[in-house]
Amino acid sequence: MIQRFYPPRRILMGPGPSDISPYVLQALSRPTIGHLDPLFIGMMDEVKTLLKYAFQTENEFTIPVSAPGSAGMEACFVNLLEPGDKVIVCRNGVFGERMRENAIRCGAQVVLVDDEWGQPVSVDKVQVAFEQNPDVKVLAFVHAETSTGALSDAQALAKVAKQFNALTIVDAVTSLGGVPLKVDEWGLDAVYSGSQKCLSCVPGLSPITFSPKAIERIQARTTPVQSWFLDQSLVLGYWNGGAKRSYHHTAPVNSLYALHESLLALHEEGLENAWQRHADMHQQLKVGLEALGFRFVVDEACRLPQLNSVYLPEGVDDGAVRASLLDNYNLEVGGGLGALAGKVWRIGLMGYSAKQENVALCLKALQQTLTQ
Amino acid sequence: MIQRFYPPRRILMGPGPSDISPYVLQALSRPTIGHLDPLFIGMMDEVKTLLKYAFQTENEFTIPVSAPGSAGMEACFVNLLEPGDKVIVCRNGVFGERMRENAIRCGAQVVLVDDEWGQPVSVDKVQVAFEQNPDVKVLAFVHAETSTGALSDAQALAKVAKQFNALTIVDAVTSLGGVPLKVDEWGLDAVYSGSQKCLSCVPGLSPITFSPKAIERIQARTTPVQSWFLDQSLVLGYWNGGAKRSYHHTAPVNSLYALHESLLALHEEGLENAWQRHADMHQQLKVGLEALGFRFVVDEACRLPQLNSVYLPEGVDDGAVRASLLDNYNLEVGGGLGALAGKVWRIGLMGYSAKQENVALCLKALQQTLTQ
Numbered sequence: 254m255i256q257r258f259y260p261p262r263r264i265l266m267g268p269g270p271s272d273i274s275p276y277v278l279q280a281l282s283r284p285t286i287g288h289l290d291p292l293f294i295g296m297m298d299e300v301k302t303l304l305k306y307a308f309q310t311e312n313e314f315t316i317p318v319s320a321p322g323s324a325g326m327e328a329c330f331v332n333l334l335e336p337g338d339k340v341i342v343c344r345n346g347v348f349g350e351r352m353r354e355n356a357i358r359c360g361a362q363v364v365l366v367d368d369e370w371g372q373p374v375s376v377d378k379v380q381v382a383f384e385q386n387p388d389v390k391v392l393a394f395v396h397a398e399t400s401t402g403a404l405s406d407a408q409a410l411a412k413v414a415k416q417f418n419a420l421t422i423v424d425a426v427t428s429l430g431g432v433p434l435k436v437d438e439w440g441l442d443a444v445y446s447g448s449q450k451c452l453s454c455v456p457g458l459s460p461i462t463f464s465p466k467a468i469e470r471i472q473a474r475t476t477p478v479q480s481w482f483l484d485q486s487l488v489l490g491y492w493n494g495g496a497k498r499s500y501h502h503t504a505p506v507n508s509l510y511a512l513h514e515s516l517l518a519l520h521e522e523g524l525e526n527a528w529q530r531h532a533d534m535h536q537q538l539k540v541g542l543e544a545l546g547f548r549f550v551v552d553e554a555c556r557l558p559q560l561n562s563v564y565l566p567e568g569v570d571d572g573a574v575r576a577s578l579l580d581n582y583n584l585e586v587g588g589g590l591g592a593l594a595g596k597v598w599r600i601g602l603m604g605y606s607a608k609q610e611n612v613a614l615c616l617k618a619l620q621q622t623l624t625q
Numbered sequence: 626m627i628q629r630f631y632p633p634r635r636i637l638m639g640p641g642p643s644d645i646s647p648y649v650l651q652a653l654s655r656p657t658i659g660h661l662d663p664l665f666i667g668m669m670d671e672v673k674t675l676l677k678y679a680f681q682t683e684n685e686f687t688i689p690v691s692a693p694g695s696a697g698m699e700a701c702f703v704n705l706l707e708p709g710d711k712v713i714v715c716r717n718g719v720f721g722e723r724m725r726e727n728a729i730r731c732g733a734q735v736v737l738v739d740d741e742w743g744q745p746v747s748v749d750k751v752q753v754a755f756e757q758n759p760d761v762k763v764l765a766f767v768h769a770e771t772s773t774g775a776l777s778d779a780q781a782l783a784k785v786a787k788q789f790n791a792l793t794i795v796d797a798v799t800s801l802g803g804v805p806l807k808v809d810e811w812g813l814d815a816v817y818s819g820s821q822k823c824l825s826c827v828p829g830l831s832p833i834t835f836s837p838k839a840i841e842r843i844q845a846r847t848t849p850v851q852s853w854f855l856d857q858s859l860v861l862g863y864w865n866g867g868a869k870r871s872y873h874h875t876a877p878v879n880s881l882y883a884l885h886e887s888l889l890a891l892h893e894e895g896l897e898n899a900w901q902r903h904a905d906m907h908q909q910l911k912v913g914l915e916a917l918g919f920r921f922v923v924d925e926a927c928r929l930p931q932l933n934s935v936y937l938p939e940g941v942d943d944g945a946v947r948a949s950l951l952d953n954y955n956l957e958v959g960g961g962l963g964a965l966a967g968k969v970w971r972i973g974l975m976g977y978s979a980k981q982e983n984v985a986l987c988l989k990a991l992q993q994t995l996t997q
Contacts, residue, residue: 255671262656273657282654284634285645287957296630320692323874324854355853457877479851481727482696502695505829513630585659
């Protein structure tokens with residue numbers, strides 16, 4: 254007999270979802286209204302405005318895709334690429350590899366630029382790849398690799414792409430709201446993120462923004478976008494239609510209430526303050542983790558403060574210790590992904606999770622568990 | 626300056642989203658836990674069990690896609706079709722046309738079977754189409770056309786497909802939970818639905834079920850599924866992986882709490898009772914609407930009780946009256962879609978919306994508004 258499900262209150266310090274504030278959960282459960290209700294349409298316009306602030310962009314096309322970050326990634330690839338197009342994909346972790354898979358399924362020709370896991374994308378290698386393939390149409394890279402905790406120099410990479418008149422697709426799933434991300438100043442073209450990382454909203458939405466050049470590229474396509482659901486020329490009529498909004502799909506109304514609330518909180522705190530808070534909490538966590546014998550995967554110069562990838566001290570049993578933290582402290586930290594599975598932990602300090610009480614709890618719980 | 630968003634409490638009697646019970650909204654706002662948390666994985670297994678009951682199937686592959694019904698539709702087409710495959714698409718409303726668009730984007734050859742809007746799909750025409758095209762691999766049709774309110778005979782259509790050894794793709798977005806739908810008994814192969822209709826859950830999820838034959842077809846593919854996000858062979862590892870669950874995408878944790886709760890309510894009421902309740906409420910609404918001068922679009926024999934498409938009485942201004950109902954009674958009824966826009970209303974009695982107090986309010990509000 255199946256019972257009602259009452260989840261425990263966990264402290265979420267993994268790679269996402271991050272902790273969600275009670276105010277966002279409260280917004281989530283407000284009464285559902287119709288997705289074409291004039292009041293809902295007004296709220297959608299506010300979500301767009303707040304997302305533009307978070308992305309630091311004036312791009313008119315800035316919306317949340319009604320599906321998780323993987324769908325946001327796919328939306329960028331299927332709209333910007335046509336069969337036969339050449340694309341440089343930078344691969345320094347799980348999500349670079351996923352970009353490659355997306356590009357191939359679009360029928361694109363992929364030029365790979367590989368860097369070691371834990372390293373940022375090499376700007377020099379990308380420069381060389383463009384020189385050898387000047388007909389490349391798109392450069393795709395991950396700003397903040399969630400599988401390793403490495404931050405790449407999106408501004409420098411976008412500059413190289415511009416030299417060769419290529420567009421950029423940028424994975425900002427883990428960076429948005431946690432470290433500086435300046436879409437317009439850096440000249441990024443198609444950027445996607447997730448709701449459940451540094452925005453501390455419920456999982457299931459993928460904010461994206463397309464530059465005017467990206468929109469031009471979409472409008473100049475000679476083949477239809479292979480996905481109907483993710484065809485942004487159709488979605489435009491819904492999100493940008495104003496009073497004459499056309500029906501595309503039923504928007505996830507309640508999740509959008511939550512996104513509105515979490516973006517409002519970010520706006521009230523101020524982006525710069527949020528970035529600083531993530532940096533400060535990282536410093537505190539770092540000192541404590543190193544004292545416990547953890548060693549960071551990523552060099553300090555390109556380390557994400559919101560995603561701390563650390564090698565386990567010798568003799569620590571990955572699964573057993575994480576299970577113990579969950580069972581005894583309701584504390585979730587993340588395991589390694591792909592090649593790093595079993596070798597590292599990923600300790601998140603994302604959004605609402607990035608606060609002093611969480612750092613303190615995490616360090617004390619680790620100390621008690623590891624010295625048992 | 627953007628303020629917090631407090632939606633009014635509407636009574637939702639359009640084509641979806643339907644009214645959501647306070648218990649489901651409460652479940653939605655329970656604390657978020659990790660998508661790989663053992664407790665969450667246990668809940669996902671329960672969601673599968675409850676969905677199997679709702680679909681009346683033993684199909685092992687029965688899960689909610691982490692995106693709206695349009696993505697569920699696309700999941701069926703991109704997984705079952707390969708470029709060049711021949712598919713019969715039945716078109717008797719907006720969603721049949723959307724099926725055609727999906728099939729074309731998969732590179733399939735489409736054989737169209739057209740019926741008038743408001744009519745069910747003609748079983749005879751489908752039989753003829755198969756006779757003329759015995760190499761058809763898939764028959765795609767809409768069980769309950771949300772744009773017109775017509776119910777087609779899914780059992781008879783599936784029988785024809787079986788004669789010709791073809792699989793079926795069935796749109797059950799509006800039928801699931803509202804009228805009989807018996808996936809196994811009728812031999813349906815790939816069926817998708819939506820969370821926001823007769824299940825009365827929040828919008829944003831798309832329950833799907835694939836028969837063993839559909840899974841065989843997917844496993845025998847010679848080309849990759851064009852969508853990474855919707856490639857069900859990858860998703861299988863997440864939903865059916867048990868303790869060794871592999872990461873695919875971050876599940877929409879809170880929306881799945883709500884789905885669990887709404888499916889539990891359906892299970893407690895009993896499917897047959899839910900079907901009867903929809904039929905009973907339709908009878909009450911029908912008598913009242915006809916007394917007010919409304920005429921039904923669809924013949925009684927194939928009319929959906931949960932979606933009442935009615936022609937407006939002469940002289941009634943579509944937009945003005947619907948706006949007045951919304952402003953003065955917080956009552957939402959739906960407008961026409963596609964060819965029926967401006968000519969009909971779609972009055973929904975879906976899931977939690979299908980109750981006596983809603984029927985009474987709707988009839989009285991209409992009477993007062995139309996006789997002003």
